[in-house]
Amino acid sequence: MPANNSMLKYTLIRLRRNYLAVLGFVVLFVLIGSAIFAERISPFGYADQDYMMIRQPPSAQHLLGTDQFGRDVLSRLIYGSRISLQVGLIAVSISLIVGGAIGAIGGYFGGRTDSVLMRIMDVQLAIPTILLAIVISSALGPGLVNLMVAVGITSIPRFARLMRASVLSIKGMEFIEAARAMGASHMRIILLYILPNCAAPLIVQSTLSVANAILFAATLSFLGLGIQPPFPEWGGMLSDARPYIRDSAYLSIFPGLAIMITIVALNCIGDGLRDALDPKQKR
Amino acid sequence: MIIIFTILYFTPGDPAQVALGQEATPETIAAFHAKHGLDMPFPAQLGRYLYKAVFEGDLGYSYVMKSPVSMELATRVPVTIRLAFWAVVISTLIGIPLGVICAIRQYSLLDSLTTLVTLLGVSMPTFWTGILLIIAFSVHLGWLPSMGFDTVGEMVLPIVTLSGSSVAVIARTTRASMLEVIGSDYIRTARAKGQRESVVILRHALPNAMIPILTIISMQFGMLLGGSIVTEAIFSISGVGRLMLEAINMRDYPIIQGGTLFISVAFCLINLAVDILYAFIDPRIHVK
Numbered sequence: 001m002p003a004n005n006s007m008l009k010y011t012l013i014r015l016r017r018n019y020l021a022v023l024g025f026v027v028l029f030v031l032i033g034s035a036i037f038a039e040r041i042s043p044f045g046y047a048d049q050d051y052m053m054i055r056q057p058p059s060a061q062h063l064l065g066t067d068q069f070g071r072d073v074l075s076r077l078i079y080g081s082r083i084s085l086q087v088g089l090i091a092v093s094i095s096l097i098v099g100g101a102i103g104a105i106g107g108y109f110g111g112r113t114d115s116v117l118m119r120i121m122d123v124q125l126a127i128p129t130i131l132l133a134i135v136i137s138s139a140l141g142p143g144l145v146n147l148m149v150a151v152g153i154t155s156i157p158r159f160a161r162l163m164r165a166s167v168l169s170i171k172g173m174e175f176i177e178a179a180r181a182m183g184a185s186h187m188r189i190i191l192l193y194i195l196p197n198c199a200a201p202l203i204v205q206s207t208l209s210v211a212n213a214i215l216f217a218a219t220l221s222f223l224g225l226g227i228q229p230p231f232p233e234w235g236g237m238l239s240d241a242r243p244y245i246r247d248s249a250y251l252s253i254f255p256g257l258a259i260m261i262t263i264v265a266l267n268c269i270g271d272g273l274r275d276a277l278d279p280k281q282k283r
Numbered sequence: 284m285i286i287i288f289t290i291l292y293f294t295p296g297d298p299a300q301v302a303l304g305q306e307a308t309p310e311t312i313a314a315f316h317a318k319h320g321l322d323m324p325f326p327a328q329l330g331r332y333l334y335k336a337v338f339e340g341d342l343g344y345s346y347v348m349k350s351p352v353s354m355e356l357a358t359r360v361p362v363t364i365r366l367a368f369w370a371v372v373i374s375t376l377i378g379i380p381l382g383v384i385c386a387i388r389q390y391s392l393l394d395s396l397t398t399l400v401t402l403l404g405v406s407m408p409t410f411w412t413g414i415l416l417i418i419a420f421s422v423h424l425g426w427l428p429s430m431g432f433d434t435v436g437e438m439v440l441p442i443v444t445l446s447g448s449s450v451a452v453i454a455r456t457t458r459a460s461m462l463e464v465i466g467s468d469y470i471r472t473a474r475a476k477g478q479r480e481s482v483v484i485l486r487h488a489l490p491n492a493m494i495p496i497l498t499i500i501s502m503q504f505g506m507l508l509g510g511s512i513v514t515e516a517i518f519s520i521s522g523v524g525r526l527m528l529e530a531i532n533m534r535d536y537p538i539i540q541g542g543t544l545f546i547s548v549a550f551c552l553i554n555l556a557v558d559i560l561y562a563f564i565d566p567r568i569h570v571k
Binding site: 016029083126127128129130134135138157176215218219222224225238242245246249252253256259260263264268 | 330331400403405406407408409411414415417422505506508509510512513516527528531532539543548549550551
């Protein structure tokens with residue numbers, strides 16, 4: 001499809017001009033790389049304890065110091081990127097698929113189906129997201145999968161509403177009518193004709209949601225509801241470091257820095273994508 | 284409410300076991316179940332809870348503290364409201380003027396600086412902000428206490444922590460909304476007729492830019508109520524958030540339900556208040 005290609009090309013060109021977005025992509029690739037090759041690049045294992053080196057400040061041997069069990073902070077941060085990125089991606093996939101389906105069905109069929117689905121979404125929106133995430137994850141219990149599910153559920157309504165709005169704006173167009181006249185099934189119309197046309201806002205929303213999901217996951221782990229030790233999770237590391245705020249402040253600084261850099265990168269990419277995919281919108 | 288109740292009902296783990304501790308016997312557990320109605324089937328439990336909550340204002344008894352949930356909430360709610368209220372006030376008072384100035388002086392040094400700082404602001408986890416503030420102001424400088432919420436000094440750090448990301452969000456929204464309004468024709472007209480710039484901005488532009496700003500502020504209120512859970516945990520403040528965290532660890536369901544109910548109702552009331560405010564700010568929006 002030549003039209004599609006040129007759109008991709010123009011999007012990339014516009015994206016490249018946005019230096020913040022480019023920077024975001026660079027940071028993201030570094031993070032993905034460190035998550036994939038954690039075993040190769042991290043100087044120590046994430047659970048290797050060295051009782052001769054407890055809470056040592058940053059040094060040549062341990063670039064970011066060691067924690068209360070003598071574990072290397074840098075290595076734990078590198079392994080932590082694996083967990084954060086996993087949680088971000090899978091949680092957003094959950095909300096994208098479920099929320100997208102709800103929104104598409106509601107918007108496409110309209111009527112009673114639509115109002116029932118949207119009322120359910122409204123009810124969920126009435127509960128602040130972080131609170132809902134806390135309640136769900138406390139109900140499911142700690143663990144990686146439960147954390148992903150809890151974080152994923154919280155942003156379902158956002159995707160449902162976005163999807164519904166895009167479907168409504170596309171549904172009345174003539175090419176949909178044409179597809180229907182040709183005898184395409186509802187499923188086929190939604191997946192093949194409507195979905196590609198609302199991809200842009202969904203992609204932007206997904207990027208920003210990954211940032212949100214990582215933040216939520218870190219918050220839940222910080223509160224002791226997420227991933228359990230010894231697995232390194234950035235929020236959990238911050239929570240572990242709290243008793244040592246006075247003597248070993250660096251233990252509290254580096255994991256937070258890792259979270260912040262990741263989120264800034266994702267936010268930059270999201271903003272950049274929004275501007276690049278939708279040139280009509282003013283900045 | 285029903286959602287929360289259902290989630291908690293299907294939660295693995297028996298509250299009786301936790302509340303009664305190690306020496307619980309099957310008999311005492313059964314007695315505990317009977318006392319709190321936990322032996323009833325799910326619809327009956329749900330119905331009983333809703334009936335009592337709606338018609339008698341009775342949210343049940345805490346399993347652990349053995350006192351009515353409504354009483355526990357009554358002592359904790361004012362603290363959380365005070366925290367969230369001041370955070371909203373502070374972030375509005377800083378966020379809106381900052382956004383307006385950035386919109387007027389677009390692409391100035393201050394604007395770029397603010398854009399950068401707000402980008403960092405929305406990306407900083409609340410709990411990390413709190414920890415950094417404690418390290419800087421309590422541990423190193425020793426100016427402010429790191430715990431409690433009774434004196435003015437104790438209130439500073441939690442409020443700053445909680446309002447940090449909201450300031451950033453409000454400033455960004457204000458800037459975007461103001462830029463859009465300033466570019467419109469009637470602002471050019473106002474300038475053309477020789478109106479002073481301050482009047483143009485404050486009387487003509489700002490009110491019309493307020494709708495999205497208000498929406499964001501009301502959304503922030505919900506975020507702040509949720510965020511207060513984290514802030515209260517960091518600064519050891521005994522508000523609703525910490526009550527709920529403790530309840531979650533103890534599987535004290537009536538408290539969790541009550542706390543969630545309070546936060547959700549507060550959130551809905553704020554949204555309602557903002558909807559009414561819209562009609563005052565923009566007469567074109569009618570209250571149906």
